[in-house]
Amino acid sequence: MSSIELTNLTKRFGDLVAVKDLDLSIKDREFVALLGPSGCGKTTTMNMIAGIEAPSGGSVCFDTRDITHTSMGKRGVGFVFQNYAIFIHMSVYKNLAFGLEVAGTPRAEIDRQVADMAKLMRLTRQINWPAERLSVNELQRLAIGRSAIIKPNIFLLDEPLSNLDAAFRAEMRTELKHLQHELQQTMVYVTHDQLEAMSMADRIAVMDLGVLQQYGSPLDVYNRPTNRFVANFIGAPSMNLLDCRIVGENGATKLDFGEAGSLTPGNDDPLTQICQRAQQDRVVFGFRPEDVKLEPDGGGGLSMKVTFVERIGPRSIIHLEGPGHEVKAVGDNQIPARIGDIMRVGSGGLSHLFDADTGRRVE
Amino acid sequence: MTTSTTTVTGAPELSLAQQGVKLGRWMTLPTQLLLVFIFAFPGAMIIYVSMSWWGPLDGVPWYYAYESLNWFDNYAELLEDERFWGSMWRTFIIMIVVVPVEFFLGLGLAILFVDNFALKRVFYSVLLMPMMVVPAVAGYMFYILFQSNGPINQLLSLITGYEIDLVWLSDPDNAFIAIMVADIWQWTPLMFLILLAGLLGVPEDQLKAATLLGANWAQKFWRIALPKMRIVMVIALVIRAVEAFKLFDVMYVMTKGGPGVATETISVYIYKVTFLELEWSYVSAIGFAVLMFLTALGGIGIAILANAQKKKRLADVVD
Numbered sequence: 001m002s003s004i005e006l007t008n009l010t011k012r013f014g015d016l017v018a019v020k021d022l023d024l025s026i027k028d029r030e031f032v033a034l035l036g037p038s039g040c041g042k043t044t045t046m047n048m049i050a051g052i053e054a055p056s057g058g059s060v061c062f063d064t065r066d067i068t069h070t071s072m073g074k075r076g077v078g079f080v081f082q083n084y085a086i087f088i089h090m091s092v093y094k095n096l097a098f099g100l101e102v103a104g105t106p107r108a109e110i111d112r113q114v115a116d117m118a119k120l121m122r123l124t125r126q127i128n129w130p131a132e133r134l135s136v137n138e139l140q141r142l143a144i145g146r147s148a149i150i151k152p153n154i155f156l157l158d159e160p161l162s163n164l165d166a167a168f169r170a171e172m173r174t175e176l177k178h179l180q181h182e183l184q185q186t187m188v189y190v191t192h193d194q195l196e197a198m199s200m201a202d203r204i205a206v207m208d209l210g211v212l213q214q215y216g217s218p219l220d221v222y223n224r225p226t227n228r229f230v231a232n233f234i235g236a237p238s239m240n241l242l243d244c245r246i247v248g249e250n251g252a253t254k255l256d257f258g259e260a261g262s263l264t265p266g267n268d269d270p271l272t273q274i275c276q277r278a279q280q281d282r283v284v285f286g287f288r289p290e291d292v293k294l295e296p297d298g299g300g301g302l303s304m305k306v307t308f309v310e311r312i313g314p315r316s317i318i319h320l321e322g323p324g325h326e327v328k329a330v331g332d333n334q335i336p337a338r339i340g341d342i343m344r345v346g347s348g349g350l351s352h353l354f355d356a357d358t359g360r361r362v363e
Numbered sequence: 364m365t366t367s368t369t370t371v372t373g374a375p376e377l378s379l380a381q382q383g384v385k386l387g388r389w390m391t392l393p394t395q396l397l398l399v400f401i402f403a404f405p406g407a408m409i410i411y412v413s414m415s416w417w418g419p420l421d422g423v424p425w426y427y428a429y430e431s432l433n434w435f436d437n438y439a440e441l442l443e444d445e446r447f448w449g450s451m452w453r454t455f456i457i458m459i460v461v462v463p464v465e466f467f468l469g470l471g472l473a474i475l476f477v478d479n480f481a482l483k484r485v486f487y488s489v490l491l492m493p494m495m496v497v498p499a500v501a502g503y504m505f506y507i508l509f510q511s512n513g514p515i516n517q518l519l520s521l522i523t524g525y526e527i528d529l530v531w532l533s534d535p536d537n538a539f540i541a542i543m544v545a546d547i548w549q550w551t552p553l554m555f556l557i558l559l560a561g562l563l564g565v566p567e568d569q570l571k572a573a574t575l576l577g578a579n580w581a582q583k584f585w586r587i588a589l590p591k592m593r594i595v596m597v598i599a600l601v602i603r604a605v606e607a608f609k610l611f612d613v614m615y616v617m618t619k620g621g622p623g624v625a626t627e628t629i630s631v632y633i634y635k636v637t638f639l640e641l642e643w644s645y646v647s648a649i650g651f652a653v654l655m656f657l658t659a660l661g662g663i664g665i666a667i668l669a670n671a672q673k674k675k676r677l678a679d680v681v682d
Contacts (some may be wrong), residue, residue: 052571073574085568089590098586099576151574 078147291349364456413647469554502616535625
């Protein structure tokens with residue numbers, strides 16, 4: 001049983017600040033994903049939890065134990081490397097048994113545990129193969145099994161699915177979640193793939209440029225992004241973010257998008273109150289492509305021209321362009337849109353406002 | 364113009380691959396000719412001369428050696444030549460002592476140099492220096508060091524507190540030791556260099572993974588690093604073992620093979636027979652015999668490597 005508490009964690013490489021004043025608390029048996037684009041500091045954070053990298057400042061605690069200066073071999077964490085770091089000169093058995101052998105576990109016990117783990121990881125048939133003969137998918141399972149066999153309280157995974165083919169990746173997502181449930185461990189999972197983070201994690205920590213942007217449940221991060229970066233990063237295709245001004249006119253509030261037109265939220269729309277509470281008039285209006293309402297020209301909303309239609313099986317992604325603005329809309333595959341059509345764009349669902357200068361959520 | 368399936372020259376059209384092979388043969392021809400001149404021709408010449416009594420004082424060029432053809436008399440003589448076997452034995456002893464000592468010293472140093480420490484680059488350069496020294500100069504250096512009133516004896520006196528004036532180079536046993544010390548000094552750096560390269564080639568991620576699985580230093584070394592260095596180790600050992608047979612310059616400067624024949628190695632013996640006794644046909648026989656021996660030695664090394672590969676492949680088949 002282990003919780004993880006990161007306090008003011010900082011890592012500098014020369015002039016570069018890879019992680020800056022990171023505070024993060026991970027509960028016992030929680031599955032947390034560190035999500036962000038490459039170079040955001042997520043792997044560095046993970047390495048500091050594992051002890052591979054020493055922090056430049058701040059502390060790492062497991063439960064209440066400060067292990068900031070404990071060497072990586074003594075922290076008792078399981079770690080799955082992005083490239084798996086399998087001992088390719090050994091057999092599958094030897095790989096699985098490694099952690100037990102170096103700890104001096106009796107042979108009979110090792111045999112039993114290795115057999116169990118091989119079964120769980122579906123490697124029983126390959127148990128005596130040299131590890132270098134395994135496929136990438138099998139290597140991945142072996143990497144997880146090898147770390148899991150020593151029953152670490154904390155399990156760290158560094159983009160473990162990024163080398164896999166798409167079909168197997170989907171399968172592994174379910175399997176990993178199931179495994180975590182079975183092993184009853186605290187898991188920290190580094191990924192740049194928001195789909196992996198959304199589908200597996202209990203909570204997601206979104207990072208950018210070494211700074212924690214938001215920490216919350218997948219739905220929380222999706223529905224209430226705290227800033228422009230999170231709004232843009234979560235969701236595919238990403239959220240439409242349009243610069244606009246809040247204009248008060250005859251007691252009514254509307255959002256002015258320049259030549260493209262304007263949107264007037266209804267009186268019962270929470271957006272109206274948000275607009276009235278906003279400290280400044282220059283804001284960014286955000287709404288998801290799935291919530292875009294498209295109507296033929298002539299109605300309300302923003303006037304935009306269809307520039308491209310992506311038909312991806314069950315859904316279509318419509319690219320629209322208006323004066324100074326671009327919008328993507330997702331609709332069903334029957335949507336009657338052709339390149340060159342002029343359409344009226346509005347938001348039919350949850351909308352968000354962000355401060356144009358700071359990028360922070362306005363509410 | 365008529366199209367015809369038979370061409371005038373009658374040469375069949377070559378496929379692209381065949382053309383490539385043909386071109387390749389032509390392009391490697393200069394190298395192959397060079398190999399003939401630097402290896403096949405002298406080799407054949409030595410075998411030819413070794414089967415005669417021909418010598419430089421006979422007054423006829425070497426290709427008239429057939430006039431004194433004696434087939435295998437030189438080889439028969441070789442089998443009974445005590446100086447030959449003595450020098451072979453001494454060379455072998457030097458190899459048996461010097462190569463393992465250099466190996467373990469080199470390995471120890473290489474392990475120290477994997478991690479970073481202050482002034483690592485300086486130590487690194489200093490450590491490689493002996494290898495760069497011209498062997499004859501190194502020989503002269505040790506010749507001075509091992510004089511009876513030289514620095515080695517002075518140092519030993521200082522450490523032990525007794526007056527030590529060991530005779531090094533004129534004593535049969537001590538001269539042997541002095542020569543080995545000189546060789547170890549000069550060639551441990553090469554071992555160090557090769558083994559360090561091998562150690563640095565061990566994937567860092569696997570070492571980290573082993574650490575995270577709870578392995579200590581020794582376990583990581585034996586289970587991860589060593590298996591991955593096996594090939595590099597065999598290469599280093601074979602190179603130095605073969606080179607031990609070539610040991611000449613250092614010891615010739617230090618002892619000239621003396622006192623008597625106490626430090627006469629095979630190279631020094633060949634030199635003496637060639638230039639002092641001028642028995643060139645006999646030298647050819649010795650040279651050929653040594654070549655065969657070293658080929659066998661190299662063969663054993665390659666066999667060890669091949670065996671390791673085969674084991675791996677066998678393991679692949681078992682499934």
